[in-house]
Amino acid sequence: xxxxxxxxxxxxxxxxxxxxxxxxxxxxxxxxxxxxxxxxxxxxxxxxxxxxxxxxxxxxxxxxxxxxxxxxxxxxxxxxxxxxxxxxxxxxxxxxxxxxxxxxxxxxxxxxxxxxxxxxxxxxxxxxxxxxxxxxxxxxxxxxxxxxxxxxxxxxxxxxxxxxxxxxxxxxxxxxxxxxxxxxxxxxxxxxxxxxxxxxxxxxxxxxxxxxxxxxxxxxxxxxxxxxxxxxxxxxxxxxxxxxxxxxxxxxxxxxxxxxxxxxxxxxxxxxxxxxxxxxxxxxx
Amino acid sequence: xxxxxxxxxxxxxxxxxxxxxxxxxxxxxxxxxxxxxxxxxxxxxxxxxxxxxxxxxxxxxxxxxxxxxxxxxxxxxxxxxxxxxxxxxxxxxxxxxxxxxxxxxxxxxxxxxxxxxxxxxxxxxxxxxxxxxxxxxxxxxxxxxxxxxxxxxxxxxxxxxxxxxxxxxxxxxxxxxxxxxxxxxxxxxxxxxxxxxxxxxxxxxxxxxxxxxxxxxxxxxxxxxxxxxxxxxxxxxxxxxxxxxxxxxxxxxxxxxxxxxxxxxxxxxxxxxxxxxxxxxxxxxxxxxxxxxxxxxxxxxxxxxxxxxxxxxxxxxxxxxxxxxxxxxxxxxxxxxxxxxxxxxxxxxxxxxxxxxxxxxxxxxxxxxxxxxxxxxxxxxxxxxxxxxxxxxxxxxxxxxxxxxxxxxxxxxxxxxxxxxxxxxxxxxxxxxxxxxxxxxxxxxxxxxxxxxxxxxxxxxxxxxxxxxxxxxxxxxx
Numbered sequence: 001x002x003x004x005x006x007x008x009x010x011x012x013x014x015x016x017x018x019x020x021x022x023x024x025x026x027x028x029x030x031x032x033x034x035x036x037x038x039x040x041x042x043x044x045x046x047x048x049x050x051x052x053x054x055x056x057x058x059x060x061x062x063x064x065x066x067x068x069x070x071x072x073x074x075x076x077x078x079x080x081x082x083x084x085x086x087x088x089x090x091x092x093x094x095x096x097x098x099x100x101x102x103x104x105x106x107x108x109x110x111x112x113x114x115x116x117x118x119x120x121x122x123x124x125x126x127x128x129x130x131x132x133x134x135x136x137x138x139x140x141x142x143x144x145x146x147x148x149x150x151x152x153x154x155x156x157x158x159x160x161x162x163x164x165x166x167x168x169x170x171x172x173x174x175x176x177x178x179x180x181x182x183x184x185x186x187x188x189x190x191x192x193x194x195x196x197x198x199x200x201x202x203x204x205x206x207x208x209x210x211x212x213x214x215x216x217x218x219x220x221x222x223x224x225x226x227x228x229x230x231x232x233x234x235x236x237x238x239x240x241x242x243x244x245x246x247x248x249x250x251x252x253x254x255x256x257x258x259x260x261x262x263x264x265x266x267x268x269x270x271x272x273x274x275x276x277x278x279x280x281x282x283x284x285x
Numbered sequence: 286x287x288x289x290x291x292x293x294x295x296x297x298x299x300x301x302x303x304x305x306x307x308x309x310x311x312x313x314x315x316x317x318x319x320x321x322x323x324x325x326x327x328x329x330x331x332x333x334x335x336x337x338x339x340x341x342x343x344x345x346x347x348x349x350x351x352x353x354x355x356x357x358x359x360x361x362x363x364x365x366x367x368x369x370x371x372x373x374x375x376x377x378x379x380x381x382x383x384x385x386x387x388x389x390x391x392x393x394x395x396x397x398x399x400x401x402x403x404x405x406x407x408x409x410x411x412x413x414x415x416x417x418x419x420x421x422x423x424x425x426x427x428x429x430x431x432x433x434x435x436x437x438x439x440x441x442x443x444x445x446x447x448x449x450x451x452x453x454x455x456x457x458x459x460x461x462x463x464x465x466x467x468x469x470x471x472x473x474x475x476x477x478x479x480x481x482x483x484x485x486x487x488x489x490x491x492x493x494x495x496x497x498x499x500x501x502x503x504x505x506x507x508x509x510x511x512x513x514x515x516x517x518x519x520x521x522x523x524x525x526x527x528x529x530x531x532x533x534x535x536x537x538x539x540x541x542x543x544x545x546x547x548x549x550x551x552x553x554x555x556x557x558x559x560x561x562x563x564x565x566x567x568x569x570x571x572x573x574x575x576x577x578x579x580x581x582x583x584x585x586x587x588x589x590x591x592x593x594x595x596x597x598x599x600x601x602x603x604x605x606x607x608x609x610x611x612x613x614x615x616x617x618x619x620x621x622x623x624x625x626x627x628x629x630x631x632x633x634x635x636x637x638x639x640x641x642x643x644x645x646x647x648x649x650x651x652x653x654x655x656x657x658x659x660x661x662x663x664x665x666x667x668x669x670x671x672x673x674x675x676x677x678x679x680x681x682x683x684x685x686x687x688x689x690x691x692x693x694x695x696x697x698x699x700x701x702x703x704x705x706x707x708x709x710x711x712x713x714x715x716x717x718x719x720x721x722x723x724x725x726x727x728x729x730x731x732x733x734x735x736x737x738x739x740x741x742x743x744x745x746x747x748x749x750x751x752x753x754x755x756x757x758x759x760x761x762x763x
Binding site: 037038039042043044045129132133134136137140145146224225228229230232236239240242243244245246247 | 353354355378379380381382383384387388391394395396397398399512584585588589592593594595604605608609612613614615674
């Protein structure tokens with residue numbers, strides 16, 4: 001029960017409202033822009049009096065924007081699909097590879113284990129372009145240039161270190177005694193990992209997966225350098241509305257709304273795991 | 286095509302009928318103006334096949350790297366004609382302008398063979414050419430067995446054509462006899478005035494014809510119209526701030542960015558007395574009548590503000606003003622155009638040239654040249670200029686076309702006259718050298734400091750010249 005004086009609670013409420021307004025205003029403004037035409041967005045001075053329209057969303061979804069200047073083809077839904085495909089597959093692969101590796105690094109101390117773990121983390125330090133240009137040459141030689149498989153592989157530079165290091169901390173946080181007891185009962189190592197370690201580390205794995213998804217979703221440079229226009233994610237696709245003949249602010253706002261929707265929905269759904277997973281894994285008992 | 290329509294189109298191609306009569310005649314047969322344009326171009330493309338073996342590379346496939354731009358849209362709209370003419374297949378990747386040159390640089394520096402040809406700016410070829418990433422197109426232009434007899438290379442505007450050729454020596458004259466043709470001009474922009482005629486009229490000021498008048502007009506028009514600023518020019522910390530109006534005015538005063546000594550050494554030339562006086566005027570113009578957030582302004586903000594009625598005029602690319610006079614812009618149909626010379630007299634605008642270049646790593650350069658000569662040829666130039674927004678065309682023959690001139694004159698007051706007056710003096714005014722982007726970006730940064738009064742103009746320019754000279758020396762150029 002809150003025993004603080006009324007004025008303090010009132011002040012706290014006002015402060016909270018101000019903070020929420022401060023952080024939510026850009027999102028609110030983008031939402032408002034997404035249901036306006038370019039003409040009303042660019043009015044001087046700006047005004048909230050306008051007739052809402054869904055033409056920006058309609059244009060993005062149908063792939064055709066009809067303007068007074070003519071018809072414009074839009075490939076945004078393809079970009080959105082590319083983002084979903086690349087992010088989901090990359091995170092799934094990183095989970096399959098990273099979680100067992102994280103368990104191994106947490107439970108089995110072997111020669112060079114720290115060096116290997118640090119090497120994997122160091123992938124996050126390297127400037128992407130430094131890696132990408134030589135990689136382009138290799139990808140061309142082995143036929144992986146401009147393929148989804150090649151991109152998902154490169155996306156492991158983002159996802160794998162993140163999952164490995166977060167989940168490793170979480171495994172280390174769980175007492176090994178439970179696993180030892182299960183092993184003494186005659187169960188195999190694999191069975192212990194599947195039935196004991198994985199369920200206990202669930203929130204941590206979910207949190208790491210969600211973070212990796214957000215980082216993969218926001219990536220820009222990998223597909224730009226390594227793939228053709230038809231495999232570009234939303235981060236590149238949204239820029240198509242900035243053209244020499246003008247900026248389509250309404251479509252950009254609608255594209256932003258559509259592109260943040262999947263990550264926002266996922267984050268809202270998994271926020272409990274996110275906070276729990278990150279905080280538990282971060283502090284060793 | 287039905288016989289009557291075919292007869293009309295053929296008569297037009299034989300020169301027995303002007304374009305307006307043709308469109309009127311086709312209209313009487315129920316053919317719309319847009320369809321008439323496509324029919325004419327299709328017939329013109331067939332006529333091309335009579336003089337040259339366009340099918341030599343039939344069955345081959347090309348891939349292009351393109352920037353999202355009205356020029357690209359015009360090419361794509363006409364591409365089926367090339368495919369029919371040549372029997373070749375053409376694929377393309379279109380990337381947004383914001384990331385386009387990153388993609389080009391990545392593709393070329395990794396020696397990727399994915400793209401056979403790509404769009405570029407002439408300035409970029411000062412890096413790509415010496416690096417060996419693009420070919421010298423002279424080899425194909427001058428080969429009669431590879432270039433169709435109607436290509437008419439001499440039809441390209443001289444200043445534009447020469448601006449795409451450089452001998453690779455730092456400070457070397459553009460278009461010199463020993464120059465390599467690093468790219469083929471496609472469409473280009475002159476830097477002149479685009480203005481809101483109503484706003485100028487309300488302020489009772491005429492179109493400025495020199496630098497002093499520009500300052501005065503910008504201040505007056507701002508004072509006479511509520512909630513607007515007088516003049517839009519670019520201000521971001523980028524090379525692109527220097528090349529439009531700023532360098533056009535600077536060069537018109539006879540000033541250079543760099544000087545070249547007899548032994549080929551380069552030295553900074555932006556701290557002369559004339560330059561300091563010009564910088565002082567330019568800075569005052571921005572402080573008094575420019576956008577309040579000028580230091581963030583790029584192509585997009587300068588254009589958008591003019592189109593939205595937030596600025597009275599811009600000293601920037603003429604096609605930026607052209608684009609803002611159409612579409613959903615609030616000021617569509619209200620803009621006009623004028624040539625501008627800072628000194629008065631003949632304008633000498635600096636230019637940006639969207640060009641096409643063949644990648645050195647192309648799988649088949651001869652086949653690629655087939656496409657290049659079609660895309661930069663007079664037929665496609667005329668189609669794009671008269672049916673799409675492929676302005677400014679780089680060919681004299683397109684500028685001489687009555688239909689195209691009339692179309693501009695009807696909707697873009699002063700545009701044709703502006704172009705005709707400016708074209709003879711239009712060329713790249715920078716000194717070609719490999720540090721171009723670094724040095725011009727630093728120039729823009731200095732300009733920002735001067736406008737924000739962080740540094741006095743004299744001192745700022747002396748500091749800039751010292752820094753430029755140091756960098757040139759470090760690079761072995763000074």
